[in-house]
Amino acid sequence: MPVSCSIEKWPATCVLGLLIVAPPAGFAAQPLSDLARLLLGTVSGKPSGMSGVTRLTARDAERQLSLACSELARSAPIVLDNSTRLTGCAVRPGKVVEFQLKVSGVDPRRDDTKKFMAFVRPILERGICRNPDVPLLGKLGVTLDYRYLVGQEPLVALHIFPDRCAEKAET
Structure with a gap:
């Protein structure tokens, strides 16, 4: 105005x-903390230079992850691209970080959408693993879950458990 x-x-x-x-x-x-920026980078595909990773070597690593996720949740929705927004972040026991991502412009109930998501799933996983921060998080025992939703309808869920990126590198 x-x-x-x-x-x-x-x-x-x-x-x-x-x-x-x-x-x-x-x-x-x-501004986001280094660890929150690192987590956001695993979603946006932008490496953080491993900033904040030292917080995960402490005994309270889960607490540190929870604090970083809370920062992201407070900043949500975070626009990632024209059709994707990070709408939430939560930490579950065992250093499991779950990202909730809202996608617009698709109908998850259509057969062609389901086929496309099945096709694109391994491509998304490889893209996530290409971020050098992700394999390092895996070495520290962190599992990353990406839950893509259209409204309340699930679209696709990706589970990047600690050894997943090492497996992707071998194939």
Whole structure:
């Protein structure tokens, strides 16, 4: 919403307009921690340079994962591309990180969509494993679950358990 200001109106109108347009300081998006950025990178396909991975070598690795997931959940929805949004992140016991991703523009009940998702599943897995952060997380015992949904309808679920990327490299 542009604010038009003339020199005569500056003191009253323009300052009021700036106050209305500018977001309050408390509403500014907080930057993500290194570990949250690393997790987001496993979803977006952008390596983080393994930032934050040292937090996973501590005894409270699950707690650290939970904190990072909470950051992502608070920032959601995070736009990944024209049709995909990260809408949630949760950690289950055993260092299992589950990402909820909403997809738009497809009908999951159509047969051709189901066939396409079966075809694209291994391609998605290889793409995830190409991110150098993912095999490292696997070496640290982290399982990554990607649950793609259209509305409330499941589209595809990918489970990247700790040795999965090593298996992909061998094939």
